[in-house]
Amino acid sequence: MHIHLLYFAGLREVLGVATETLELPAEIETVAGLRELLAARGAPWTALVTTKNLRAAVNQEMAGQDARVHAGDEVAFFPPVTGG
């Protein structure tokens, strides 16, 4: 089963990718696990674990590192927001 990933702002620029669809390995159960899986691709993906205060959203709701991820989810990673 797949998950849909989105990257925004400075992170999107560093990665050079805005969206992707990924086969979710069965052992990946949390946002933190997903970050490590992506960082294991090597540079520039290490930004997923080295970026200060990186935020995540699961299905368009702000999510902590321990939040569960499931097949079919939409997971986004981005720097702290700066609107207004």
Add this chain to the structure above:
Amino acid sequence: MSVTIQVADFDCGQEIAAMTKGRDDIGALASFIGLVRADTLGTENIDSMQLEHYPGMTEKALAEIVAAAEKRWMLQSVRVIHRVGKLLPGEQIVLVLVAASHRGAAFAACEFIMDFLKTRAPFWKKEVSEHYGQWVEARDKDEMALQRWQDAEK
């Protein structure tokens, strides 16, 4: 409640007219407008600000923020407009318009919505000058602004 994300500029006067049309129960109307401030990036003046957002989540996050304000105060109408795309110094970025029976609720809710918008709605700003581009960093001050709403709740 009405929330709009748009590229086009907005007219606060028109929005007020639309909000108050045909009503005589509104006693107070508070508005906040955020503008692009002229600034420098290194030795260069900023030419523009690039506003990016997370379509779908942005609208949801703003609706939740407004709903939280409506739960906390007796509000009669709320309008939020946030622009995205390329904005020039001096241009309007965001409008928050709150109508209530009395000014206390209108002022407080307007500020509450802006405080949460700045820290919870998925928008990102990039300052662009002739040779540079730099993503604006989140400020601790904005996160601290939320604290007083949470302290007041206790």
